[in-house]
Amino acid sequence: MPDSPVPTPIDTLLVAIRAVVGERGLLTEPADTAPYAEDWRRLYQGRTPAVVRPAGAEEVAAVVRLCAEAGVPVVPQGGNTSMVGGATPAADGSELVLSLARMNRVRAIDPVDLTLTIEAGVTLKAAQDAAAEAGCLLPLSIASEGTAQVGGILATNAGGNNTVRYGNARDMVLGLEVVLPDGTVWNGLRRLRKDNTGYCLRQLFVGAEGTLGIITAAVLKLVPRPRETEVALCAVASPEAALGLFTRFQAHDPAAVQAFEYMSGGGMGFVLKHIPGANLPLARPSEHYALVELATPRPDAGLRAALEAVLEQALADGLVQDAAIAESDAQRAAIWRLREEHSEAQKREGASVKNDVSVPVSKVPELIRRATAACEALIQGVRCVPFGHMGDGNIHFNLEQPEGADAAWFLAQDHAIMDTVNEVVRDLGGSFSAEHGVGLLKPYMMPDWRGGAELAVMQRIKHALDPRGIMNPGKVLP
Ligand code: MLT
Ligand code: ZN
Secondary structure: OOOOOOOOHHHHHHHHHHHHHOHHHEEOOHHHHHHHOEOOOOOOEOOOOOEEOOOOHHHHHHHHHHHHHHOOOEEEEOOOOOOOOOOOOOOOOOOEEEEOOOOOOEEEEEOOOOEEEEEOOOEHHHHHHHHHHOOEEOOOOOOOOOOOEHHHHHHOOOOOOOHHHHOOHHHHEEEEEEEOOOOOEEEEOOOOOOOOOOOOHHHHHOOOOOOOOEEEEEEEEOEEOOOEEEEEEEEEOOHHHHHHHHHHHHHHOHHHEEEEEEEEHHHHHHHHHHOOOOOOOOOOOOOEEEEEEEEEOOOOOOHHHHHHHHHHHHHHOOOEEEEEEOOOHHHHHHHHHHHHOHHHHHHHHOOEEOOEEEOOHHHHHHHHHHHHHHHHHHOOOOEEEEEEEHHHOEEEEEEEOOOOOOHHHHHOOHHHHHHHHHHHHHHOOOEOOOOOOOOOOOHHHHHHHHOOHHHHHHHHHHHHHOOOOOEOOOOOOO
16 A cells, blocks of 8 residues: 655645645645736736635634744735735745735724724725715725735725825724734724824834735725815926926915825826827827815815916916816816826836835925936936826836836846835935835845844844744745
8 A cells, every 4th residue: 555645844834724724725736826916016926735715814823823833924915915025925935925815805984973983905996985985085005006905005004095184004903903923812993083092012013014914804094075075187297397386376375285196107108008098198208297186075166266266366376287187077087097097007018117206295396307317327218207296296217218218127127126116215315125126126224224223123023022033924024
């Protein structure tokens, strides 16, 4: 009789995990696990023996406990839309992926408390829809909201289009449920506006990118749904003119500015070229664009009149060259699509290097000018496509490979490119990662930017909560 093969420790672990999550909760076929092992940008090709898909927090806890005992690392994953490889397992096949996708229930919504209690695997779009059905607004909007999930959004402290008015993901969190690296469940699903009782643990997990524990559910703040929304796309003469327009809207009514985005002519050109159905609602293309969204829950706020008044004056003063105001939901969506499809269009155009940087708002035009000059001097023919959240001082200073260049050659220069942009960013008092986080791509920058006491404290916190280093290894900390 042939000997049966000796189970390897990972096989033993998977048997125990299968007993917790069942057949439905475990993927082991390479064809099934492959999509979870590669990031959206295709920068990292990981490998994993299994993707675990628990159905609830207790299952997550049991799985993490088993992994902790076996010393096998866990990579939490939501919608897998990270721009920095934050949810991708290592290439050596030593890490399990834990997908939150099956935990997709809206647990409760309270229009009086203005709170939404929701599981980690709900997509941001579904969470927004649930809030809207209750007559409220979840004021967080990002380009990947149809795929990105609440757990990942909180773990990475996503920013997005409405930060200018409502802040980042962290500003929306009242409570969290978290599975700690030893498999303990911390139920902090409180929905209090005031709770001043010691260290604010929930904020420790927001932005930790899954290195301290796994967020399984959250209580999010809602706001009253806007009664009036106006969106305009403007052709502007320069980044300075875009900033000037922003300050005029802010001066007029800061409570109404819900988004203020900048786009370069190059980036818009890629959208018009690659995205089916994309059309420019202006007479002619421009070198620079601004997208403004105003919104208010107040009845009779007269937003349209305010928008027109600010734009008319800006046209008269030469800040704005042309503007299109959306007349319907469909036109609003079409204008937003020109902005939201920037990343997809850049992907279709070829290889790109991303710099998700922030500077004080007043320095954005200088950032765009200086970083463009520095990158064009570094790589002949490189195409700079800065765009993003001008109202937050957060520009995606992305670079597209020179036409006809080899993609691998271009990507191999990513550190040189990022360092070149970051030199300008540092000089302007900015940050090397405004909203995408650190992930696998940028831990090497941490000693330089956050070294000393700050990084030392982060490392001590990591060690205190995850002494065996099993939670999302290789991410955030160098
Ligand atoms: C966006 O705002 O569309 C994303 O954060 C972008 C990116 O850098 O591609
Ligand atoms: Zn962004």
